[in-house]
Amino acid sequence: MKKKNRRLAVVMVASIVAVIVILSVIVAATGYQQFTHVLERQYNDTAYEVAETALTYLDPDKLEGYLQSGQTDEEYDAILARLDELVVSSNCNFIYVAKIDETDYMTTTYIYDSVNPATGFSRYEFGYVSRDTDPKYVDDLKHILTTGGRAEKYLYSYTESGAHTTAGLAVQDSTGKVVAVIGVEKSMTVLYGARSTYVRWVVSIAAAMVALTLLAYLLWLNRMVIRPIAEITGEAKRFANDGENPVASLRATENRYEIGVLASSILKMEAEIKQYIDNLTAVTAEKERIGAELDIATHIQASMLPCIFPPFPDRSEFDIYASMNPAKEVGGDFYDFFMVDESHLAIVMADVSGKGVPAALFMVIGKTLIKDHTTPGRDLGEVFMEVNKLLCEGNGEELFITAFEGVLDLKTGQFNFVNAGHEMPFIRRQGRYTPEKIRAGFVLAGMDMTRYRMGSLQMEPGDAIFQYTDGVTEATNANNELYGMERLEAVLNKNAAAAPDKLLPAVKADIDAFVGDAPQFDDITMLSLEYKEKMK
Amino acid sequence: MTITKNQNGTHLDLALEGRLDTTTAPQLEAELKQSVGGVTELTLDFSQLEYLSSAGLRVLLSAQKVMNRQGSMVIKNVNETIMEIFEVTGFADILTIA
CATH class of the missing domain: 3.30.450.20 (PAS domain)
Structure with missing residues (x-):
């Protein structure tokens, strides 16, 4: 420089x-x-x-x-x-x-x-x-x-x-x-x-004038231009190296020509850059902190869903498998399954409206409430009515949950269920999956006085149930086409003989092939339960 | 999504065009929040609506709750696909669909 x-x-x-x-x-x-x-x-x-x-x-x-x-x-x-x-x-x-x-x-x-x-x-x-x-x-x-x-x-x-x-x-x-x-x-x-005298005089006077003018000009140039520019350059170099605010103002700011403006602008710019960098550092740190916490949240959420398969290795009566692929870090979908008592297995599939952290928090509440209220022998309609009432209290964000819960009696094959605005499940009978048209009640956490009615159907050994969220049927490809019930039914029947832990990856692969490069908007969650034999 | 607004005194008509999903629902929510004050009759025209997701349902539920307090809300020109969503989710029971 x-x-x-x-x-x-x-x-x-x-x-x-x-x-x-x-x-x-x-x-x-x-x-x-x-x-x-x-x-x-x-x-x-x-x-x-x-x-x-x-x-x-x-x-x-x-x-x-x-x-x-x-x-x-x-x-x-x-x-x-x-x-x-x-x-x-x-x-x-x-x-x-x-x-x-x-x-x-x-x-x-x-x-x-x-x-x-x-x-x-x-x-x-x-x-x-x-x-x-x-x-x-x-x-x-x-x-x-x-x-x-x-x-x-x-x-x-x-x-x-x-x-x-x-x-x-x-x-x-x-x-x-x-x-x-x-x-x-x-x-x-x-x-x-x-003539020669004249020329000598002119030349020597001109030389003297040149020397004097030059000296004066150099002094002026040095004072008014070179030194201020060197100072500004030095300051810019210093700032580029350490990025700290200057210790003192620049003498060049007193310059009455454009250089003065330049010096002031450099100082102003440095101050703004410094402030900007400080802000950015703070924001980045905050973002990293939030990111880290979101990671933890994702981890907590993932660990709340049963994820060890097979979950009941000593049970020969049924086979179960479930999966969830969130669209964002923390999703609003969840599934659950648990033994209500020795001979009753409960499955839950739900979708919280909205995405991200609010939906995830609501999901945790919903999941806990449903599991807590599903006690042996209790009517599932009553379970949902109570859960709905509790969810409606203090639901300022006006979120809601579509949920399906079913309880299978492993001894008799009776499958009781309740549906709060959720997708209808697919049932496999005689090796063929068909959507089971069941009546749906209103979503959970929508209206506090909503009533839910329990339904019931009979499952025989060899039958299976497939439940999912709208992330499956509404997966969208680049042409804005939805995956839809027909494609889902087709892929289920193509893999009708597959065990639950093979069926879900096959469906997921089919959805991925359909969607292609289009972004995933919604969580994709699926659960498959195969009733293998009656409990003795 | 495009929202065409038509206000006539205490009557508010909103015509939705496109997809009402996670990305566009906040747009409708903001529009409702801004315009619904003092409205006694809210009409939503769904004739040009292609798709409705759970995020969109949430906004409809909020609007229904607000309108329950200050007047009435009607959804008209609901196509088959969206009607199915309303029925599956039980929304058909709480909304007024004309």
């Missing part, structure tokens, strides 16, 4: 330096150009002043004559002497008057030529012809000769001998005809020195 910050600073500083350097170069270059331009202009103006002065010395009307005759006179010598004086006093290099061939502007015939002795050159004598005029001067010469005005561009040359500027003017005779051109070349001696 620290590495990244450093790189950020480097990039920021480098870009600032680059911008300042580019700006300085542009300013220096522009200044340099302007400076040169002004100096050149100055020198050129001076050269023109000299040319104007020299022009007054001339007698233009005579120039044609000189050229035609090839002879000069005393006046010519006097003028040349004055021009020689002027070239020295005005500190020019050359002052010359020449005739330009107007066919190509390339041929120059010198009339006067004064040379400053300081240049070391010697003059062109009268009548000297030069044919090598630099082509770049041609346009200017043409302009001077045809308009009689100044050259449009400055005439400059930068050679090894130094910088020069030339002024050129037309020489007109008394009729206004241009007869020659006068040229004055002046050396721009100061230009080089002044």
Whole structure:
């Protein structure tokens, strides 16, 4: 993280330096150009002043004559002497008057030529012809000769001998005809020195400014950006490691730019995350505790149902098997079986409305009450009426139980039963299971004045009874189809000869195959009792 | 499950559509708790109801108990499957089925 910050600073500083350097170069270059331009202009103006002065010395009307005759006179010598004086006093290099061939502007015939002795050159004598005029001067010469005005561009040359500027003017005779051109070349001696001094100054001032600005900027950047960001980064790293609240607030929160907002937000976020984690920890702990207690509840509930098979290994008169698969951790279904006395076996199958813990608690009460009230010789209708009354007291949740209880007299095969809103049982007679249509009373714990009537049927050795809850017939597949009575009857008869402990797994397997991947909504509880022989 | 509510003064009509089971029964329970105050005639229309579980029966029993105190409750358009459930569980005896 620290590495990244450093790189950020480097990039920021480098870009600032680059911008300042580019700006300085542009300013220096522009200044340099302007400076040169002004100096050149100055020198050129001076050269023109000299040319104007020299022009007054001339007698233009005579120039044609000189050229035609090839002879000069005393006046010519006097003028040349004055021009020689002027070239020295005005500190020019050359002052010359020449005739330009107007066919190509390339041929120059010198009339006067004064040379400053300081240049070391010697003059062109009268009548000297030069044919090598630099082509770049041609346009200017043409302009001077045809308009009689100044050259449009400055005439400059930068050679090894130094910088020069030339002024050129037309020489007109008394009729206004241009007869020659006068040229004055002046050396721009100061230009080089002044220019390099200028550049040195600009560069050093710019460098100093860059250094100062940079220093100030770096200090500011460090104070206002780098350090606060490093602090925030450090804080974030610390929090990521230990997840504890910060010991002190961040200095960066006092930052007046966005960084201040960032720092405050980080602190706020940390506090919220901490609080959230604490809450989550508490909730998770609570959830684990509840989960553990639910496990215990499931265990208690499971152990309340008889689950050791065979339960009565010394009994040869009957065979019994039961199973329960809860949909949630603790279910509302229950089964029970117990010996009322030596020769009477009771079976109970019940389903509490609703699911989860409330249903399980209600189930425990219901199961205990039914077992407690089933005493030898008692009418089952009375048992249910009493149990119903007790369940109705303090039933704030308005839960209810559908229940079926039957008592088999092992000596006679008489099977007494009572039904409180429960599914009808299947009875196997002569190797065939059929649903036994028995009258049902209202559910338990629904209405406290409900009356229940005991029914009775006769079972012979070899007959069997299959009882279940609605979780079996209402098991639902992915297409929302119910398992139903027909499928149940079919699978029972397919396994009609099976012993109870083989029959129930076979039914369960058939239900599972039907349901497929669809979730199980309800507890699946079944009980099978086979009456094998009469008790002696 | 979809519940279509139609209230007219002290008459409340609820039409149920779909499955009334463990997962949807709390929906009907909440709807009844909210709307049944002051109602003297509650009508439940079961013509579009496909399935009814014991959790649904429990809500019907609660509603019947409430309506016993403040008026009457009628269930209409009960199909064969659900009628069978009412008969098997004995609910047919305590409910008014029209």
